[in-house]
Amino acid sequence: xxxxxxxxxxxxxxxxxxxxxxxxxxxxxxxxxxxxxxxxEGPVLLVTVxxxxxxxxxxxxTFQFGDARKDSSLHITAAQPGDTGLYLxxxxxxxxxxxxxxxxxxxxxxxxxx
Amino acid sequence: NAxxxxxxxxxxxxxxxxxxxxxxQDMNHNSMYWYRQDPGMGLRLIYYSASEGTTDKGxxxxxxxxSRLNKREFSLRLESAAPSQTSVYFxxxxxxxxxVFSWETQYFGPGTRLLVL
Numbered sequence: 001x002x003x004x005x006x007x008x009x010x011x012x013x014x015x016x017x018x019x020x021x022x023x024x025x026x027x028x029x030x031x032x033x034x035x036x037x038x039x040x041e042g043p044v045l046l047v048t049v050x051x052x053x054x055x056x057x058x059x060x061x062t063f064q065f066g067d068a069r070k071d072s073s074l075h076i077t078a079a080q081p082g083d084t085g086l087y088l089x090x091x092x093x094x095x096x097x098x099x100x101x102x103x104x105x106x107x108x109x110x111x112x113x114x
Numbered sequence: 115n116a117x118x119x120x121x122x123x124x125x126x127x128x129x130x131x132x133x134x135x136x137x138x139q140d141m142n143h144n145s146m147y148w149y150r151q152d153p154g155m156g157l158r159l160i161y162y163s164a165s166e167g168t169t170d171k172g173x174x175x176x177x178x179x180x181s182r183l184n185k186r187e188f189s190l191r192l193e194s195a196a197p198s199q200t201s202v203y204f205x206x207x208x209x210x211x212x213x214v215f216s217w218e219t220q221y222f223g224p225g226t227r228l229l230v231l
Contacts, residue, residue, distance in 0.1 A: 030217070040224070040225075041224055042118070042223050042224055043204075043220075045221075048217050088156070092217055101159055101173060102159070104158070105156055106154060106156040107156060
């Protein structure tokens with residue numbers, strides 16, 4: 001099993017602050033996805049990154065895929081209460097890694113306080 | 115379009131009882147998945163179906179069986195429920211055009227919360 005470690009596990013910030021959450025592994029992934037999950041609902045895809053060094057922006061969210069394709073980060077600028085939720089990263093290993101299963105991290109639970 | 119729907123939303127079972135979790139998607143997707151989500155464990159794949167008529171084991175298949183009834187429906191069965199199967203179960207689907215494991219978007223249902231006493 002290819003492990004994805006997410007940090008921090010919990011994050012509580014005030015509205016308007018900036019934050020970064022991380023997704024790290026010792027394994028190489030062909031692609032990496034970020035999902036957001038709200039209480040009582042299923043995860044919803046935010047972005048997919050497939051190229052080492054790739055940076056994608058989605059309004060106030062900036063996603064980066066590490067050059068070595070082993071890590072990713074999600075940066076939120078000026079957080080809003082609507083950003084509250086569980087952020088999950090999920091990686092697809094290279095075929096040579098021995099597994100085709102989409103691996104999920106345990107998530108970062110973000111609370112944005114008004 | 116409803117997307118991915120799951121029934122029931124909540125269920126309480128006694129140890130040893132059986133039940134089937136239902137999942138249906140209306141997006142004409144080829145691939146479907148069953149995950150369980152436990153505190154501190156993240157999402158773990160139980161079974162998947164690359165296409166109608168095929169199913170394969172995921173990371174944690176023990177104690178479960180699945181049926182891909184048709185292209186729309188993918189059910190998960192617990193034959194003899196155990197307390198360790200208390201969890202939130204999510205069904206998901208994806209287009210499956212690149213093969214079942216590719217960087218496609220997976221669309222998740224709202225989940226079934228199962229408590230086994």
